[in-house]
Amino acid sequence: MYHLFYANGKIYEKGKLKNKTNVDTVFRYDENGDIIKYQIYQKDTILSVYLKDGDYLEKYHNGKIYQKGKLTNGVFNDDWVRYYENGQPEWIQEYTNGTGTVTWFFENGNVSSKEYRVNRKAHGEVKHWYENGNLKEVSYWINGLQNGLYSLYYENGALKNEAEWKNGKSHGKNEDWHKNGNRASLNFFENDIVVGSLKKWNEEGQLIAEENYDNGKLNGKSVRYHDNGAISIIGYFKENKPFGIWEDFDNNGKLIKKRYFENGNLIKEEKF
Missing domain, CATH: 2.60.40 (Immunoglobulin-like)
Structure with missing residues (x-):
């Protein structure tokens, strides 16, 4: 069992460690000593439970603001901001009744991703950027399911992949490119399953392989x-x-x- 404290002597956090990793349940407190949330650590997930509805303020161990906003039925509601320890926003949620924009940031202040949500589900264009500010990904969503053209870029701005999606599944043409702009591969999907011809090219643009798939199998x-x-x-x-x-x-x-x-x-x- 370990305990961490604020500068005022009040408890900040208590929990258990195994091999320097949190296990079981970790309790987080405000500067008055009241429990504001607990986190249940499982094998691959962390379940966070917030105890009080209304205005919420959580701080780092050093007293700097970690996140703030409003809770309704234990869920982040309307506007919500989470911060890095250096004071830069990590993500900003601007909701009205579960609909609005969520923006994530790198620690240097550059935007890392931005999406619009309807009823808390991605809807419309979603963009991701590299830390240097170059565009990384563009995708399109309808009610939380990916649809339409997906584009992925190398950090130098060159196109890396384009793929077609339908109702949350890869469906249609899928193309990859080398960093120098030459095509790397071309194949097709139906409902997340590889079908039809697959072609591959080397960086010089020379065809190096041709194969055929039927229902996901060669x-x-x-x-x-x-x-x-x-x-x-x-x-x-x-x-x-x-x-x-x-x-x-x-x-x-x-x-x-x-x-x-x-x-x-x-x-x-x-x-x-």
């Missing part, structure tokens, strides 16, 4: 290429398992090996 012909564009491997998949005859070629197009598969198992190999 099926049909698979082709790999050398960096000079010559075919490296031709093979076949069935339900994610290699089957049939696989042929390997050197970068001059000469056949150098054959492999024979049954039910995903290599049963024979010939070298030339």
Whole structure:
């Protein structure tokens, strides 16, 4: 069991530590010694329970403001602000009856993300930024579910990924790019499941792989290429398992090996 105190001698926090990590329940107090919340530490989550409705003020151990706002039925309501220990806002919630804008900040004051919510659910455009101020992600939401075009950028501003979403699931074209702007891959999804063709390119723009998916599983012909564009491997998949005859070629197009598969198992190999 440990105890922390404010400068005025009143208890700030008490709880248990195991391997220098909080376990079980941690209690937080205000500067008058009254409990204002407790947190239940579970394996992968922390459940915070706020004890009093109305105006709420919570401070760091050093007395600086940690967060303030208003609670209704134990939930952050309307306007709410949480601060870093240096005094910069960490996030600002501007709600009216559960609808409004939430903005997150880096410790240097730059905006890290911003979203609009309706009934506390993301609705409309959501943006994320890198700490240097460059745009990182843009997505679109309807009633808490991702829809439409998603875009992800490298920190240098180059486009990294574009993907189509529908009702919270990846649905449609999915493209990746290398940092130099050349395409890296192209494939397709239906309700979060990979379908159809998949193509991959190296940083120089040379096609290096072609595969096919059926209901999330590799099926049909698979082709790999050398960096000079010559075919490296031709093979076949069935339900994610290699089957049939696989042929390997050197970068001059000469056949150098054959492999024979049954039910995903290599049963024979010939070298030339």
